[in-house]
Amino acid sequence: MSLLALEGVTKRARLGRRERLVLKHATLRVEAGELVSIWGVPRSGRTTLLRVASGLEAPDAGVVRFAGRDLAERHGDWLDEGIGFAQPDRVSVAGQAVADYVAMGLLAGGVAPQEARARALEQLDRTGAAACAPLPPQELDATELVRVALAQALARGPRLLVVDDPTRNVDPLERQSVLALLRSIADDGVAVLMTTGEALGVAGVDRALAISDGELRTEVVPAQAPVVPLRGSGTGG
Amino acid sequence: MGASVRMKSAVNWAVLGLVIERPSYGYELFQRLERRYGGVLEPPISQIYAALDALERAALIEALPAERIELPEPEEPPRRARRQPKVHYRATAAGARAFRVWVAEQMREDPQHVELLRRLAAAAGASSDRVGVMRELVDHYEQACVEEASRTPLPQPRAAATPAAAAGELVERLMLAARRGLLDAQFTWIDYARREIEAFAGRDGEQGDEPPRA
Numbered sequence: 001m002s003l004l005a006l007e008g009v010t011k012r013a014r015l016g017r018r019e020r021l022v023l024k025h026a027t028l029r030v031e032a033g034e035l036v037s038i039w040g041v042p043r044s045g046r047t048t049l050l051r052v053a054s055g056l057e058a059p060d061a062g063v064v065r066f067a068g069r070d071l072a073e074r075h076g077d078w079l080d081e082g083i084g085f086a087q088p089d090r091v092s093v094a095g096q097a098v099a100d101y102v103a104m105g106l107l108a109g110g111v112a113p114q115e116a117r118a119r120a121l122e123q124l125d126r127t128g129a130a131a132c133a134p135l136p137p138q139e140l141d142a143t144e145l146v147r148v149a150l151a152q153a154l155a156r157g158p159r160l161l162v163v164d165d166p167t168r169n170v171d172p173l174e175r176q177s178v179l180a181l182l183r184s185i186a187d188d189g190v191a192v193l194m195t196t197g198e199a200l201g202v203a204g205v206d207r208a209l210a211i212s213d214g215e216l217r218t219e220v221v222p223a224q225a226p227v228v229p230l231r232g233s234g235t236g237g
Numbered sequence: 238m239g240a241s242v243r244m245k246s247a248v249n250w251a252v253l254g255l256v257i258e259r260p261s262y263g264y265e266l267f268q269r270l271e272r273r274y275g276g277v278l279e280p281p282i283s284q285i286y287a288a289l290d291a292l293e294r295a296a297l298i299e300a301l302p303a304e305r306i307e308l309p310e311p312e313e314p315p316r317r318a319r320r321q322p323k324v325h326y327r328a329t330a331a332g333a334r335a336f337r338v339w340v341a342e343q344m345r346e347d348p349q350h351v352e353l354l355r356r357l358a359a360a361a362g363a364s365s366d367r368v369g370v371m372r373e374l375v376d377h378y379e380q381a382c383v384e385e386a387s388r389t390p391l392p393q394p395r396a397a398a399t400p401a402a403a404a405g406e407l408v409e410r411l412m413l414a415a416r417r418g419l420l421d422a423q424f425t426w427i428d429y430a431r432r433e434i435e436a437f438a439g440r441d442g443e444q445g446d447e448p449p450r451a
Contacts, residue, residue: 039383041428176410179391199382199420204391208383212431218380222387 009062035186040211084153123151297332
């Protein structure tokens with residue numbers, strides 16, 4: 001059984017009087033510990049695909065199963081416990097520090113404040129953003145925002161991490177280390193489902209797909225790619 | 238792939254591609270090839286039969302049992318029809334795989350995309366389903382590009398032992414970045430080409446395969 005399975009998923013979006021098919025009969029599987037990247041331009045349906053895959057939006061047709069369960073059977077806006085959804089553009093907690101933002105989901109889940117904070121710091125360390133812990137979110141640069149968002153999504157110990165275009169806005173010299181971090185998260189057993197708008201974003205993945213105009217068209221399972229060392233050491237990730 | 242395939246001939250690959258699209262026999266393949274690649278690839282019919290032999294020997298295609306053939310035979314000239322039973326061929330799984338790999342290689346080894354553009358031009362000149370063929374070519378091209386992009390290695394954190402080694406790694410990264418830059422341009426082109434083709438299909442009717450009015 002696949003960890004995540006989308007079968008014939010269709011999603012419509014209404015913009016004023018016009019209705020558009022954003023996802024057309026999308027079928028996708030993600031296995032445990034697999035790094036799956038979907039290449040597509042903005043407005044290709046890639047973000048909607050991730051939102052439907054993680055249960056944030058319900059499909060109009062088709063089914064999304066996570067660990068064998070139909071995500072449509074869940075109610076409310078909360079993510080399934082096993083799914084982490086990283087949102088770099090939503091990293092903000094008014095007047096509080098990054099560590100509080102990362103701990104937020106844990107606190108909401110009933111974890112005691114002290115333990116929540118310890119786990120938040122642990123995840124920030126894991127994603128190479130330990131130095132950001134005391135800072136207010138508005139002081140972070142694009143790379144730090146991604147790392148913090150990943151820490152937040154990982155805090156509850158998900159089996160699947162979902163992230164939309166993690167290298168968007170990230171400095172070109174930092175992109176490889178962000179992707180190497182995602183690779184290492186998958187190697188640790190957490191499946192990663194991501195989108196990308198650049199060739200680098202499918203490098204070294206376990207499975208690459210392409211989406212355009214709401215259709216998943218291409219699926220590639222590359223042979224194990226050789227490893228090239230990353231610039232310097234200790235760049236995090 | 239079981240059989241070792243030495244297929245230098247573009248005709249062989251073109252025939253294989255057509256057989257993958259649908260099972261076909263020699264004369265029909267000759268006609269389909271002429272329609273699809275006319276002006277670019279114009280082999281005599283003997284070369285089609287030679288291609289079928291080569292493909293069958295390499296186990297990339299196989300003959301369909303005669304009794305299972307239920308295909309329309311639209312373009313058979315009436316006088317040939319009774320001469321001998323036509324052998325229909327279909328692609329084997331190995332054939333479909335080999336063709337995909339070949340298309341991907343063609344496009345990778347062809348940074349100017351001459352092959353792709355040549356085939357698009359041939360499709361544009363075809364008398365039927367030109368939009369369908371163009372869509373398919375762009376899909377193949379995308380497959381090739383995604384394969385190439387996913388095969389380029391992702392740099393991993395590691396401390397370089399010496400300054401010379403570090404410089405060597407830098408050069409390697411720069412070369413990879415150059416390859417990826419080309420791929421990014423190709424992806425941009427794919428998106429653009431799809432929009433153009435769909436806009437064209439929209440103007441020419443849903444299927445886009447109706448002949449233009451004189």
